[in-house]
Amino acid sequence: xxxxxxxxxxxxxxxxxxxxxxxxxxxxxxxxxxxxxxxxxxxxxxxxxxxxxxxxxxxxxxxxxxxxxxxxxxxxxxxxxxxxxxxxxxxxxxxxxxxxxxxxxxxxxxxxxxxxxxxxxxxxxxxxxxxxxxxxxxxxxxxxxxxxxxxxxxxxxxxxxxxxxxxxxxxxxxxxxxxxxxxxxxxxxxxxxxxxxxxxxxxxxxxxxxxxxxxxxxxxxxxxxxxxxxxxxxxxxxxxxxxxxxxxxxxxxxxxxxxxxxxxxxxxxxxxxxxxxxxxxxxxxxxxxxxxxxxxxxxxxxxxxxxxxxxxxxxxxxxxxxxxxxxxxxxxxxxxxxxxxxxxxxxxxxxxxxxxxxxxxxxxxxxxxxxxxxxxxxxxxxxxxxxxxxxxxxxxxxxxxxxx
Amino acid sequence: xxxxxxxxxxxxxxxxxxxxxxxxxxxxxxxxxxxxxxxxxxxxxxxxxxxxxxxxxxxxxxxxxxxxxxxxxxxxxxxxxxxxxxxxxxxxxxxxxxxxxxxxxxxxxxxxxxxxxxxxxxxxxxxxxxxxxxxxxxxxxxxxxxxxxxxxxxxxxxxxxxxxxxxxxxxxxxxxxxxxxxxxxxxxxxxxxxxxxxxxxxxxxxxxxxxxxxxxxxxxxxxxxxxxxxxxxxxxxxxxxxxxxxxxxxxxxxxxxxxxxxxxxxxxxxxxxxxxxxxxxxxxxxxxxxxxxxxxxxx
Numbered sequence: 179x180x181x182x183x184x185x186x187x188x189x190x191x192x193x194x195x196x197x198x199x200x201x202x203x204x205x206x207x208x209x210x211x212x213x214x215x216x217x218x219x220x221x222x223x224x225x226x227x228x229x230x231x232x233x234x235x236x237x238x239x240x241x242x243x244x245x246x247x248x249x250x251x252x253x254x255x256x257x258x259x260x261x262x263x264x265x266x267x268x269x270x271x272x273x274x275x276x277x278x279x280x281x282x283x284x285x286x287x288x289x290x291x292x293x294x295x296x297x298x299x300x301x302x303x304x305x306x307x308x309x310x311x312x313x314x315x316x317x318x319x320x321x322x323x324x325x326x327x328x329x330x331x332x333x334x335x336x337x338x339x340x341x342x343x344x345x346x347x348x349x350x351x352x353x354x355x356x357x358x359x360x361x362x363x364x365x366x367x368x369x370x371x372x373x374x375x376x377x378x379x380x381x382x383x384x385x386x387x388x389x390x391x392x393x394x395x396x397x398x399x400x401x402x403x404x405x406x407x408x409x410x411x412x413x414x415x416x417x418x419x420x421x422x423x424x425x426x427x428x429x430x431x432x433x434x435x436x437x438x439x440x441x442x443x444x445x446x447x448x449x450x451x452x453x454x455x456x457x458x459x460x461x462x463x464x465x466x467x468x469x470x471x472x473x474x475x476x477x478x479x480x481x482x483x484x485x486x487x488x489x490x491x492x493x494x495x496x497x498x499x500x501x502x503x504x505x506x507x508x509x510x511x512x513x514x515x516x517x518x519x520x521x522x523x524x525x526x527x528x529x530x531x532x533x534x535x536x537x538x539x540x541x542x543x544x545x546x547x548x549x550x551x552x553x554x555x556x557x558x559x560x561x562x563x564x565x566x567x568x569x570x571x572x573x574x575x576x577x578x579x580x581x582x
Numbered sequence: 583x584x585x586x587x588x589x590x591x592x593x594x595x596x597x598x599x600x601x602x603x604x605x606x607x608x609x610x611x612x613x614x615x616x617x618x619x620x621x622x623x624x625x626x627x628x629x630x631x632x633x634x635x636x637x638x639x640x641x642x643x644x645x646x647x648x649x650x651x652x653x654x655x656x657x658x659x660x661x662x663x664x665x666x667x668x669x670x671x672x673x674x675x676x677x678x679x680x681x682x683x684x685x686x687x688x689x690x691x692x693x694x695x696x697x698x699x700x701x702x703x704x705x706x707x708x709x710x711x712x713x714x715x716x717x718x719x720x721x722x723x724x725x726x727x728x729x730x731x732x733x734x735x736x737x738x739x740x741x742x743x744x745x746x747x748x749x750x751x752x753x754x755x756x757x758x759x760x761x762x763x764x765x766x767x768x769x770x771x772x773x774x775x776x777x778x779x780x781x782x783x784x785x786x787x788x789x790x791x792x793x794x795x796x797x798x799x800x801x802x803x804x805x806x807x808x809x810x811x812x813x814x815x816x817x818x819x820x821x822x823x824x825x826x827x828x829x830x831x832x833x834x835x836x837x838x839x840x841x842x843x844x845x846x847x848x849x850x851x852x853x854x855x856x857x858x859x860x861x862x863x864x865x866x867x868x869x870x871x872x873x874x875x876x877x878x879x880x881x
Contacts, residue, residue: 207768218616219612219616222611222612222616223612230608234612237777238612238775241771242771243623246778350653368669372687479817488652
């Protein structure tokens, strides 16, 4: 290599820190421990070979395959700052990620505040002053989201964040002590016996531990769902937070219009507004068309194996207005249903008196849903919560799609 | 032997028939040098487990494997007492008139009755050489096990209440693999050096096939690899890994094929693809794929 030595030994740490700062500005999370490890690793390799420097940095600082492209970008910026020439391109083949057809972002309602709403700015309002009376609450619970005024929506959101969502549990394969369990605990029995000259006076038992089921939300944010989208996101956020309180590590959340976007990480933010703003930034196809089939195809292909383990429950939220092929939708719904414990379709239109699910998309998908529930007002959301709490241990009886 | 540089690492891996790119060699070298675990992620069948066998060969040491599954607990991962034999021992002691409780206890909780499981074995060096420990498919274990592992990987010691603390003379070389059926906890990831193993490109895969399937005709190898490379671009549920490519090449050789024919491809697709939908899709695209595979541009 004929490059100028970019640093002397004493500068190693400061350069490492500088590079980490660059990564953080790209939005990556790097801990001080990783930075130290990186600096230690740099001391072991020849840092004048850019390729080796690149791989050293990547293996110590990046812990997710999805972050490889971000890393690449930060890396170039950093090296150009140091005035080093570009490396031959074939050294660093960019990591291919699933292709995204870029679409024109449409101005969505999400993450953007209405002019009059005072969320997120100014002093926090004391809820006590604005608490609703019981009868007011009752009216609010029954009122459809798409007919609410801004103030009512505000009140509904506050009610929502107070909801105590729980999800039914499944038996895991881990055991814990229990007097009347069905498994013998030889270890504890044996220790007890030792106290009595090796006589087994009582056998200690264990039973299976239970854990809340993982939950996966897949929400439609296309044009026909626009009136519900914002409320939906509030619902998703409240839901995700409540689950974390109950020890479910993550609720996986996805939104789709014409394509699928994972918003799990965005929803993790504690404040609703910060979370929604982040979602608004990541999702590119708000309020556009709907392709439920191909969005589900993406989910099945890329995410199903990762997030549907351990008896997961899937909530699919959509009004069923689909511009794709009904055959594709039916096929993907069947696959999705077969790979989860329970598939619940939530439809905001179900609350409309006289509504019949007649769209071709819905007709194709309905045979493969375990539950078909409304989601148009607070009362229906409470109904959903009850349904989630009392899921049976076995998957619902389903039509077998194929013979055998 | 422990490699002293990145080039040496890569050479040593290749000498053991593991063909790899520089990035992985850097990660392996650093893992050995800094004594950190190496976390490998990637699609099934790209050679995650393979490299661990090669590492053990290279370092001339034992390979200890812990296969993870949901509910993996201390008894199966670390150690267990042999209760049946302990019971016998107590009866024997009684018969010989031993009445001293603490003696009995000392007697039955000795190493003679301890069944060592992989993590405890991994703390013991043989001839001063620590073993290579493979923790396979960690994503299948549950969070409780991950938490325990995090502690194990930072302290290199295990406490057995009846015996005391067992500490490693030298920490083992640890490789963790994951198929990403769920995300591994960040805290654990950050202790490790991370590397994502991708599907190999044509050149690399061709070299692997020539290396691992002795006697394969050059032309067939090139066509097989080109076909698989094209197949991976299709929208499949489960793309074929390198392991599948090798199986397919061996199967074709068993059928005495010297080049790819459409009929042959149709008959043997089941070796490459594990989903009926994928097989159907590939059959429909077979002509097109073959046309592209007939022209390996890189030879």
